[in-house]
Amino acid sequence: xxxxxxxxxxxxxxxxxxxxxxxxxxxxxxxxxxxxxxxxxxxxxxxxxxxxxxxxxxxxxxxxxxxxxxxxxxxxxxxxxxxxxxxxxxxxxxxxxxxxxxxxxxxxxxxxxxxxxxxxxxxxxxxxxxxxxxxxxxxxxxxxxxxxxxxxxxxxxxxxxxxxxxxxxxxxxxxxxxxxxxxxxxxxxxxxxxxxxxxxxxxxxxxxxxxxxxxxxxxxxxxxxxxxxxxxxxxxxxxxxxxxxxxxxxxxxxxxxxxxxxxxxxxxxxxxxxxxxxxxxxxxxxxxxxxxxxxxxxxxxxxxxxxxxxxxxxxxxxxxxxxxxxxxxxxxxxxxxxxxxxxxxxxxxxxxxxxxxxxxxxxxxxxxxxxxxxxxxxxxxxxxxxxxxxxxxxxxxxxxxxxxxxxxxxxxxxxxxxxxxxxxxxx
Amino acid sequence: xxxxxxxxxxxxxxxxxxxxxxxxxxxxxxxxxxxxxxxxxxxxxxxxxxxxxxxxxxxxxxxxxxxxxxxxxxxxxxxxxxxxxxxxxxxxxxxxxxxxxxxxxxxxxxxxxxxxxxxxxxxxxxxxxxxxxxxxxxxxxxxxxxxxxxxxxxxxxxxxxxxxxxxxxxxxxxxxxxxxxxxxxxxxxxxxxxxxxxxxxxxxxxxxxxxxxxxxxxxxxxxxxxxxxxxxxxxxxxxxxxxxxxxxxxxxxxxxxxxxxxxxxxxxxx
Amino acid sequence: xxxxxxxxxxxxxxxxxxxxxxxxxxxxxxxxxxxxxxxxxxxxxxxxxxxxxxxxxxxxxxxxxxxxxxxxxxxxxxxxxxxxxxxxxxxxxxxxxxxxxxxxxxxxxxxxxxxxxxxxxxxxxxxxxxxxxxxxxxxxxxxxxxxxxxxxxxxxxxxxxxxxxxxxxxxxxxxxxxxxxxxxx
Numbered sequence: 001x002x003x004x005x006x007x008x009x010x011x012x013x014x015x016x017x018x019x020x021x022x023x024x025x026x027x028x029x030x031x032x033x034x035x036x037x038x039x040x041x042x043x044x045x046x047x048x049x050x051x052x053x054x055x056x057x058x059x060x061x062x063x064x065x066x067x068x069x070x071x072x073x074x075x076x077x078x079x080x081x082x083x084x085x086x087x088x089x090x091x092x093x094x095x096x097x098x099x100x101x102x103x104x105x106x107x108x109x110x111x112x113x114x115x116x117x118x119x120x121x122x123x124x125x126x127x128x129x130x131x132x133x134x135x136x137x138x139x140x141x142x143x144x145x146x147x148x149x150x151x152x153x154x155x156x157x158x159x160x161x162x163x164x165x166x167x168x169x170x171x172x173x174x175x176x177x178x179x180x181x182x183x184x185x186x187x188x189x190x191x192x193x194x195x196x197x198x199x200x201x202x203x204x205x206x207x208x209x210x211x212x213x214x215x216x217x218x219x220x221x222x223x224x225x226x227x228x229x230x231x232x233x234x235x236x237x238x239x240x241x242x243x244x245x246x247x248x249x250x251x252x253x254x255x256x257x258x259x260x261x262x263x264x265x266x267x268x269x270x271x272x273x274x275x276x277x278x279x280x281x282x283x284x285x286x287x288x289x290x291x292x293x294x295x296x297x298x299x300x301x302x303x304x305x306x307x308x309x310x311x312x313x314x315x316x317x318x319x320x321x322x323x324x325x326x327x328x329x330x331x332x333x334x335x336x337x338x339x340x341x342x343x344x345x346x347x348x349x350x351x352x353x354x355x356x357x358x359x360x361x362x363x364x365x366x367x368x369x370x371x372x373x374x375x376x377x378x379x380x381x382x383x384x385x386x387x388x389x390x391x392x393x394x395x396x397x398x399x400x401x402x403x404x405x406x407x408x409x410x411x412x413x414x415x416x417x418x419x420x421x422x423x424x425x426x427x
Numbered sequence: 428x429x430x431x432x433x434x435x436x437x438x439x440x441x442x443x444x445x446x447x448x449x450x451x452x453x454x455x456x457x458x459x460x461x462x463x464x465x466x467x468x469x470x471x472x473x474x475x476x477x478x479x480x481x482x483x484x485x486x487x488x489x490x491x492x493x494x495x496x497x498x499x500x501x502x503x504x505x506x507x508x509x510x511x512x513x514x515x516x517x518x519x520x521x522x523x524x525x526x527x528x529x530x531x532x533x534x535x536x537x538x539x540x541x542x543x544x545x546x547x548x549x550x551x552x553x554x555x556x557x558x559x560x561x562x563x564x565x566x567x568x569x570x571x572x573x574x575x576x577x578x579x580x581x582x583x584x585x586x587x588x589x590x591x592x593x594x595x596x597x598x599x600x601x602x603x604x605x606x607x608x609x610x611x612x613x614x615x616x617x618x619x620x621x622x623x624x625x626x627x628x629x630x631x632x633x634x635x636x637x638x639x640x641x642x643x644x645x646x647x648x649x650x651x652x653x654x655x656x657x658x659x660x661x662x663x664x665x666x667x668x669x670x671x672x673x674x675x676x677x678x679x680x681x682x683x684x685x686x687x688x689x690x691x692x693x694x695x696x697x
Numbered sequence: 698x699x700x701x702x703x704x705x706x707x708x709x710x711x712x713x714x715x716x717x718x719x720x721x722x723x724x725x726x727x728x729x730x731x732x733x734x735x736x737x738x739x740x741x742x743x744x745x746x747x748x749x750x751x752x753x754x755x756x757x758x759x760x761x762x763x764x765x766x767x768x769x770x771x772x773x774x775x776x777x778x779x780x781x782x783x784x785x786x787x788x789x790x791x792x793x794x795x796x797x798x799x800x801x802x803x804x805x806x807x808x809x810x811x812x813x814x815x816x817x818x819x820x821x822x823x824x825x826x827x828x829x830x831x832x833x834x835x836x837x838x839x840x841x842x843x844x845x846x847x848x849x850x851x852x853x854x855x856x857x858x859x860x861x862x863x864x865x866x867x868x869x870x871x872x873x874x875x876x877x878x879x880x881x882x
Contacts, residue, residue: 050550053499053529057506058547078847079547080503083581083864085832086857099576105504121726149507168514186504186600248780251756251821269783358725361776361787363757374774376762384859389758389776397824423503426544426847546849580856580864581848 043071050079054157054412057422061399061411068407073400077393081426088386092352093119094193096383100373101187103388104424106149109135109142110366112191114373114388117272118362119193122355122377125324129316131195132274136311137208138181138190139273140304144215145174146367147297151222154294154416158235163225170218173211180204193353194328195321205312212305212312219301227295236290240402240414244288250401251394254369256418259296260288266365278310293417327353352381361389368392368419392424485618491535491561492617495524495610498534500554503541505568505600512610517603522610531557536613538606539592542570543583555590563617565609566592569599699786704729707751707786715740720791728787735773735790735812742788742815745777753777753786756815759825761833765859770794771835773812792835805853807834814840832857 049060058079064072084103088096100115101108113135120127152167175185181200182188190196226232242250244260257264265282267275283299285292321328329348330341355377363372369391376385395418402414456473459465465473501509512519519525528534531554543551555564566586569575572595574584586592593616596609699707701724708719708731718737723730733741745753755778762772771792778785796807814837816823826837827846834855837843845852854861 050547051500051531051554057501057503058550078845078849079544079550080542081544081546081581081847082503082542082577083579083856084577086581086861086863087577087579089859090863102504102576105507124726149510153510164513165515168511169516172511172514172516185602186508248755249820251758251819264780269780359730359787360726360728361758361774361785363785370757372758372776374758374760374762374776376764384764385762387760387762389760393824393828394758394821397821423541545852546847574865578863578865580854580861582865584866 042066048411050076055415056153056420059396059415059420059422059425063403063408063411065408070403070406070408070411073403073411075396075399077396077422077425079426080422082423084427085386085388088383090382092381093355093383094348094352096386097191097193098187098189100386100388101189102423103427104366104368104371104390104392104421105186106146106421107142107366107368107371107424108187109138109191110364110371111388112189113139113273114362114364114366114371115375115386116191116193117364118360118373118375119355121360121362122358122375123193123327123353125194125322125327127195127322128319129274130199130318131320131322133311133315134196134200134320135191136274136278137308137315138178138196140308140311141174141177141208143304143367144301145171147301148174150297150367150419154419155226157412157416158232160226160229160232163222166218166222166225170215177204177208177211180207192321192328194324195319197321199320208308208312212309215305216302219298223298227298233291235409235413236294236417238287238289239406239410240293240417241287241289242398242401246401247288247398250398252369252398254366254391254395255293255296255300256288256369256395256398258282259285259292261286266363266370272364274311275307277314278307280307280310290413290417297419354379354381355383363389366391368421368424369395388427390424390427392420392422393427396420396425488618492614493523495522495536495563495614495617496526496528496534497524497536497538498531498554498558499527499529500531500537501540502543502547503570505540505570508600508603509538509540509567509606512603512606514603517607519607519610522607522614524610531555532559534558535562537562537564538567539564539571539586540567540600542575542577543586544581545583546581548583548586548589551586552589561617563593563613564590565606565613566595567606567609568601569597572597575599699729699784700724701729704731704786707731707745710748711741711744714744728785730787730789732789732791735792735810738773738775738788738790739813739815739818742775742777743818745786745788751779752781753779753784755780756819756821757785759822759829761829761835761857763833763857763859768793768797770797771810771833773829773835775815809834809836811836811838813838814843816840831855834858 043064043066045062045064047060048063049055050058052059055061060076060079062074062076063070082102084099087099091099097112097115100111103111148167148171152164152171155163155167178188178190179185181198181204182190190198242252242260244257244262247257247260248262253264261284263282263284266272267280268282280303283296283303285296325341325344327348330338330344334341335345357377357379359374359376361372361374363370365371370389371391372389374385374387374389375383378384399414399418402418403411406414456465456469460470460473501507511517513525513527524536531537535558537551537555537558539551555562564586566572570577570582571586572592574582576599578584583589594609594613596605598605601609704722704724708722711731712719715737718734718741719731720734721732723732731741742756745751757776757778758774759776760774762774764770764772769791771794773790773792775788775790776785777788790812792810792812794810796802796809799808802808812835814822814826816826816837817839823841824846826840827843829835830837830840830843831845831847832855844850848856856864
């Protein structure tokens, strides 16, 4: 089977490829019959999804097949289009945070950080250092969580059932930590404009440290199961390669771009929050095949653990939310004694805060690439336009280049290593 | 490493395993039964001790409730929490529903996990129609139950607008424990009340799909099917008291149309 | 980011090369933005990409916005990035709404604004231009496959325009259940 693999081809030159190249390696050609040659040239269009267990959601793909080889591929999306951007225009700024969290449902802290960071930039509001560190801790835990779900489901697609159970076991531990600090497993609404809504509770650090101590050994176990696994190598090595230049043209960012050898990580090149304070590395790949994408994400998990450890060690004391009463809710205990606080509270809850007119594009590094939030403020308490540049949406355009010329089974692998989240694609 | 196993003792004396001597006696009696050596009253006693009688549909529903095959069908955020009910911590295998089926033809529980957009609604409806009878739908989370927070142009405000939902699980997203609880409720529903009467409510007679095509059946069987179908339709159209009243009424009275309860149509609400 | 003076220099140089291409600039929150004439957007983006010393080669995002009371009504934003210097610049094509003149049009039959597509030179814009078309009804001339991407293909209307109602259904409480024609009756 592996002997029949034609070299992966990319982009427009696929159409120009003569069918003779393909036929030369196909089993049908060996019969030598002319009818077989005719059949070989016929393309069959099949429909994958929107209900398909390996598409990670409701992605629909129209695939043109020549035998078992993918000749063309067209994603059809929009099956979970939710109109979140429109909904945000109807809500005041602080009420829009729960909406944006539900876009890319595996990286909810990142969505909230992109939105809050954007509003903070519009307000020119500085957040206290403790809030920055707490945000970094939660963002990186969220990155671990997102990569764990990716690893579990992707390995499941490639036939490694047990990985799913191991990854979800560890994911649940991360969610326990989220639940401890925020009260929710998913969609926590922990990040506020101006900081975070609450300080971390007692015992949080101990629990987190216990997790951090154990987690690298878990990653070792995953690697022992997969990294040099022969079946896994056969499925992923040298498949789905797209050259770096083409990826940049397609606007691909995140682990996909890093796997192709481009060390581009917004945490490093333009540090936001407190990322400038930490010592971490950017894992990059060499070829950009499926295996590189896998190993880059695995190494990213190790780096995230390092970042969280450093953030815990250096966690500054002090307030966890900015002291700007025009933007931030007053502390609860003041409401009973201070008339002014009560008025501020009332104004913030009923109307929200006003944001001066302006436009800001605020990019951060999400688990899947550059997540940018673009807000147009018109001076009122509601945004005039909220747009999210979702990495999954842009990265999905590279799927055609990855898959054309390979087998259908490789399509599943490519999709798994692309790691699209349909909530992010459709918004 | 030495593994110590402690004997698990049940709190209820009824569940205690029988003593070994007891077991030996029962074995001998079973052997005698097979040999035909038991006398009349001994046989009577043995049968009354070792068997119980029930209705066939009860057994069927018991089996259905404890071997539900959910469809692997994720829509949005809730899909991640739905996946984790299979995970080691929550482990839906305890309730006999760990066999997730990717094809709707093999599944009998559709978990709507997430928001249903207007583009997705026809697809969901089609998936539902492709599932074989009997089938159940769980609407997981606020979005598929009522549209949730997304009151806008793109989201269907509740999945029960276009397919019958048996059970709603609240939450955004619901915790896996909540899904399990909802699933247990559904199991109880399957055992106790297998026909929730939605076909009458949604005017959906004739949408059933059966495992076997009508064409492969004999003529008698087809007639029996049609008669049963007609009977089921009539039974579902009438609420019980009215059906009784109709049975007892004279033919002249029966010609009047049967009005639904409080003007809500001729449905039966559970 | 180019600073405010650098932005003015860029604008002047583009206007020298392509007269009338840049309508204005603004610089706020440390972010630079050029307002461009939509018909010349291809030239502006190509200049920013190819001119030595600029080299904004990475197109991070394309998105639309509706500034309803303002004229021109629409904006299509192109977020450009220079990866070597980590500098971003935003180009906003200020698009007039042709439906502003002339009578009120029925939904789905209004004339649509047009912008040249940049998909052939920046392949990443493919899906994003389709999304802008889907949400705002801005036609990208020369796009290879301009269809709705997120909404169903038979959908009528441009949902993320400011004058498009948000939709949804009224929530029924006991106090308004008689006014709302619902499906419960």
